Amino acid sequence: MTYDAETVREILGKARAEGREALTAPEGKRVCDAYSIPTPGEGLATTADEALVLAEEIGLPVVLKIVSPDILHKTEAGGVLVGVSSVEDIRSGFDTIVANAKKYNSDAVINGVQVQQMVGGGYEVIIGATTDPTFGKVVAFGLGGVLVEVLKDITFRLAPLDQAEALSMVDGIAAAEVLKGARGAEPVDADVLANVIRRVSELVSDFPEIAEFDLNPVFASASGAVAADVRIILSTGPVQERRRIAPDEILRVMTRLMNPKSVAVIGASAETGKIGNSVMKNLINGGFAGEIHPINPKADEILGKKAYPSITAVPGDVDVAVFAIPAKFVPAALEECGDKNVPAAVLIPSGFGETGNHELQERIVEIGQRRGIRMLGPNIYGYYYTPQNLCATFCTPYDVKGGVALSSQSGGIGMAILGFARSTKMGVSAIVGLGNKADVDEDDLITYFEQDDNTNVVAMHLEDLKDGRAFVEAAQRTIRKKPIIVLKAGRTAMGARAASSHTGALAGDDKVYDDILKQAGVIRAPGLNDMLEYARGVPLLPTPQGENVVIITGAGGSGVLLSDAVVTEGLSLMDIPPDLDEAFRKFIPPFGAAGNPIDITGGEPPSTYEATIRLGLEDPRIHALILGYWHTIVTPPMVFAEVTARVVAAARAKGIDKPVVASLAGDVEVERASEYLYERRIVAYPYTTEKPVAVLGAKYRWARAAGLLKLPR
């Protein structure tokens, strides 16, 4: 599809030149025509006679609307007549609305009266676009009326988008069933609707000066879609370009940040309790093998390392400068880093934007950009990168190496990550504080972790995104290889936003974040503890090959609760085929329940758990197992754990590696049994049926987004 961009450019240029924010209806229609966005047949009449000629061309009945750059709310001005169906009514109607408009605003310039095809029938939907402060151009889709306005049933995507993504919007509202022909009605043509969404997305992407765009309503039916009303709002100021850094360049500096040969600590101190002392100790005690250079003009040596008065005095290259000095001294020290060609600065100090000192923050941003220094922070606890035994932080060293890379915008959450990780012995590759994100942010980290063989999952706490579009691009690339888990805080603090369009007014922060994080393919965690549990469990589970989940349980009660959790997490209980049902039945008592959940009943010996779990692993039609254990004398917790671990290990040895999660109901021994299983990559929890299924659900959400399910639903 080629569009007539030249016409749009000309219309927008003229309006902007005239200082107008809103396009007139005829301008809006021409813009739509240029991008093949269907609107009713229409024309502009400057006299009642012209209106009559146009109406005959278009066909009766018609709608008459006043056209004036000074009248935005046409209905309020008495400037609209619908269902005009006779020659006399067109004549009198023309005169009436012109008179009404003059009464409404005697200064209004009146260009004429728009004569428009009367549309209706089918469903009223809203298609729109707005400019989000985080994500830039986003498109919106919803059902008109109560559904979108009261129930806020609307969905958003980053623009531009392709036909498949546009179709996912038509299918992505709560009331989607309506459009599919609920109550015996004819379904809408979803492809045609998706086409309109796609074209709108391309229009606003091609013309960033279009701030807001509404097609409301669009009449959608089995035979097509027509936008009955178009509203286009322009931004009057200059259109800002995003500052972009090429992925290669990001990677070059991030690699030096994470794998430095030489680290300088600006403000290093020998005095216990000082941040500059804690950072030095953690670097040394953490086992960092590279050079460590304390910078302190008042010391010759700190903790056995030769100290320098300035970073410029350090011999050889310095890869990372960790700042442990008061905020006010940061700019000068940063300039010195520039002199020394230090590529990365870690700004621990607070006292910048977060305390209202935006001026100081802007100053360091300017220095960083001018001197080519990428900066982490300010206002952070520092960062850990365990493959290098690097603990550049004032917290405590962390030494359980593993594949989980975590970041947090807040220091408090960073400390919660550290404590949880230590308590659960979670294997970590990195923990990074992002703080004020004056420079380095989530997409920089993702770009590094994407190609970092030491990292197999990324988990991020964030309160906002500086550049949502860069985040989505980095995430969409990365999740093909490894999962990204996001805890987006500030979920419920809906920003009331001034907007001149429906779409703009409906674009509450969290709904936009939620839809676009989904579009990015990340796993959104509902809370802090969920993020931590997902980070710990998701990388341990192998990727499922398909959607067939089977529950094997010793407790019927757990089976019911696990089934509830399966539905909550959007998983699919496999419909067990008769031969498989028969096979399971061989192992369980006659009063046990096959089907799914498979209830082996409570009094069974370890051999029953063993046989059914083995069958579940070895039948290729089953893709994931959820186990419900019930503590009995016949099969005590550790016996269950050992049997299960052994069967799973035997299957793995044969090349069968399916995700297995377990809920253990029993006395306190189930805690040790759960740990034992977890250590063997079986995600197990005591006293909860929800958590193991939630971790499996997170794994599935990623596998689906990454296109890894061989048998998609």
Add this chain to the structure above:
Amino acid sequence: MTYDAETVREILGKARAEGREALTAPEGKRVCDAYSIPTPGEGLATTADEALVLAEEIGLPVVLKIVSPDILHKTEAGGVLVGVSSVEDIRSGFDTIVANAKKYNSDAVINGVQVQQMVGGGYEVIIGATTDPTFGKVVAFGLGGVLVEVLKDITFRLAPLDQAEALSMVDGIAAAEVLKGARGAEPVDADVLANVIRRVSELVSDFPEIAEFDLNPVFASASGAVAADVRIILSTGPVQERRRIAPDEILRVMTRLMNPKSVAVIGASAETGKIGNSVMKNLINGGFAGEIHPINPKADEILGKKAYPSITAVPGDVDVAVFAIPAKFVPAALEECGDKNVPAAVLIPSGFGETGNHELQERIVEIGQRRGIRMLGPNIYGYYYTPQNLCATFCTPYDVKGGVALSSQSGGIGMAILGFARSTKMGVSAIVGLGNKADVDEDDLITYFEQDDNTNVVAMHLEDLKDGRAFVEAAQRTIRKKPIIVLKAGRTAMGARAASSHTGALAGDDKVYDDILKQAGVIRAPGLNDMLEYARGVPLLPTPQGENVVIITGAGGSGVLLSDAVVTEGLSLMDIPPDLDEAFRKFIPPFGAAGNPIDITGGEPPSTYEATIRLGLEDPRIHALILGYWHTIVTPPMVFAEVTARVVAAARAKGIDKPVVASLAGDVEVERASEYLYERRIVAYPYTTEKPVAVLGAKYRWARAAGLLKLPR
């Protein structure tokens, strides 16, 4: 309001005598008239002339509808004409629909044509009633069309109900805002709508033979409400009465069950590994001070207690017989209990309804009723009642006494309760297995715990309710005194139900349970772990006096997540008045944020936590505190915990006892600090911002339901 019950009785009696399930439209209207349920003006015409006379009385336009006991789907039969507005149209219309009806079903008896006032305008709502297998008569309310049919936006209550409860239905649908006049429309008269709901609820309660009842649509506006269509479906069989036991009688037996002087163990054994051995050991080792009588025909003595061949041989009264024998021997032993006048039997054995042996279960139910024995189980682990050191179970003794009474329908969940309780040192009064609930069920337990001074909260896992109405009655009585927490499993297994009415078809299991559990005033836990955490935390928190919640946090990041949780839990962040804001600001750094959350910032000493928490406790306008702690060197975890506990204790000593919950973000020391706080009735958790707020939310839900908030929202 008095109703004309006589007329209804006559109409229903006639229809049932004729073996009809459905009432005709004129019958439906008469039933409505008798209960002052507003319907359009109308009459029955047997000739076109009669139709004309009626239409002139009612006023044009009218609706014509065929009246035939054999035609239920009138529209399908071509038996409805709307908007008939002239004399000629009435004549021809009459003939047309009679002809259509005859064509549709040539055998149909045709009573005539109903001439009805044409109604419309305002909003279309549905008001209905159905007979739920668990709850009996329930009423339903929803907005007509897409909202109720696609989005299932409908709400249910137990019938009959009062005006306030009926109003809560009008306000209780997701789209309630629509009825309040969204988009500038006139709001409906909610009182009038509630009146209609209330009358429907009274009608179906007065006449249990009304199986289903639909008013669909009801046109509701600012000026009134009229039901345009009435459908009434009768049950043809006899109407069953519930078997009810008077609360006093329940209490008498439950008191003996919980506080026995003498317990017999039928099937007691000296052999380790046998259930009858475990029960004996637990009774003895648990420290039960009453008599313990092993019953075993093959032994003289078991574990040092004299054994008897039969319970009838035991000298003196026996209060409780615990069964540890195979299912097939239960009936005979139960008869012997009858001979001995044992009031309560605890049936541990499985092999009854749960394995398909319904016949055996019915047999013991019959024996129990005939012999006046209340039975717990069968298919249970037994029960604990710690005030009597009573462990009548094959599990292990439990000895941390406290105020939490728990029950579970499933043995697996019972074991999870036991393990969680032991692991968290939760103070427990009772843990009771209910299993198949052949006799004793949740309302019996609630009736006991209501008046049990050893119990201050009840937590129940259930998969179904035998008698939902008895449960609601017991719960509504009890929650005035103490909270009831319910984990309803099988949440997502919606029963597809055959129904002849809209209301019946929409009454999916979980929506009915959810609404009616709310009506009962119980706290519904979303999952197993939530139920356990609520049970542990809710009784420790004092009851809040009002809705003003304040967050005090050392970590801005925790503040944001805690605010999210506050909204999720339906709590209200207090709008801090200027003088209080000023008072908080005195204690926090200038760059800290007052407002709410109050961000004291991360680097603060213990004195800042102390001063702000004290102010939060002492200002009477604040009703609950949520604390967010951030681990720093300046205020380490245990220092925070001690300071907080001290300030809270000092306030309590002055008679100020407000709920205080805390989220601790930090390294592993926060685990011990959280425990320290929890032991001092400050509900604190590490590594989660969600859980502490969820427990506070549960406490608030109860306080609101119990009418204990002095300052309701």
